[in-house]
Amino acid sequence: MKRGILWALLLALLLSLAACGAPAKEPADLNGVYAACQEYLPDMMVLDDTTMLNFLGIHAEDCTQVIAAVCAAGLQADEVWLIQAKDQDALNRLTALAQTRQMAKEDETESYLPDQYAIVKEGKILTQGLYLAYLVSPRVDDMQAAFENAVK
């Protein structure tokens, strides 16, 4: 009986040590994802917090990490959002914003920029855990792979 208790205690100790020693999962490196995406993108402007809010509606306080960038020149539709949301509610708000943005971009390009409309239509809104990506690019599949590889 005593030996049983000892074994149980030892097991509990080992388990607790294992739990403490296990490294916490590192957050995905969204800057690294964006750097990988830049290979497929034209000149982009990364938005500061004020512009991100006024233009896209993204509140910086909803995000643990955020990179939002739009094409810096001309009327190319390329756009990238890479976000780690603070929590599920924030993720829901951000996903809704991405959906609104996608509809707006479709509407803006459909009537007079047919080549860009074709690209926008293939735009993707992806979520994984608390991570969100909104990707519009002719190379959207490559960018999706970079994002998914980082957040899996």
Add this chain to the structure above:
Amino acid sequence: MRKGCSFCLVLALLLSLACGAGAQGSAEEAPGGRLFLTVSRIDLSVVGESEDIYAGTAPRENVQWQSDDEKVVTVRDGILTATGVGTTTVRAQLGEETRECTVGCLAQTQEELMALDEEVIRSPKRYPPEPEGSYTEFFRDSAIVGDSITYIMYQYETTHGLLGHPLFLARGGTSLNGFVLHYKNVFYQGQEMWLETAVGLSKVKKVFIMLGQNDLGYRTIDETFDSWDILLPRLREQNPDLEIYLQSCVAEWQPTFGDGKKNQTIRQYNTQLKTYAQEHGCHFVDIAPYAEDHIGAMATPYSMDRTIHLNEDGCVAWMKALAAYANWQMSNEKE
């Protein structure tokens, strides 16, 4: 008694010196107002063409004008007149303040002008002055409003910062009619909303609007002004203290001289817009001349896609023109 007399004499002397200093001071003091020119460089197209380049606040007769070469251009009270082909410098002086600009003349006659290289004819005719001082203050609490032309400027303002990062409410493909009928609205903080609502929510105090190019593609000038008649009261109803600045519309790029029917319409619209702005308590900011070439179309080096969109250089010229306007207005406000 003698001490009293001496004191009086000294006092009288001091007073007379003081009066003398005042008289001398006013004689040498710069006349009131500031000296501004509308351009840093202008190329008049043909001999005989004239242009007023004075934008100062001092009476123009108080300014001293000089052309370095009167065989190229003469200048009277700020009005240039081309007298021969070439390039020279025109100088203006008001008290201690001096300004100068480069003035050219391309050809003796219209026929001679048309025989020049396309690169010359399609180059910008006017270059705005360089921005000065704290002009970006003028754009604080401002929104720049427009269609895709403005949206592209937004991109370059973000990178160049020439206007101090005002708010942009720009929507590709929209028009005055789109804003009036509420079918192509602006996006503010991620939500689509009416222009007047976005202006109210953002609490801006000034709006700089360039709209009309898309309307004039399918509506008459009169119909376009009908839209202004609806939009302006709506903006003011929700934002009673709003200062409204109407910008003239830039011309379209066009392949050759004579193809510019739309540009003739835009010119006519701009002329009416100036009067309309004055009559409706708005300010008028004349941007169009800074994007024009020598056939009245959008200068080729400024065209992004050979339609109605300005490229980076064109947008920089536009922003500098707005900055110059801010300099002039701020000088006015100080006086």
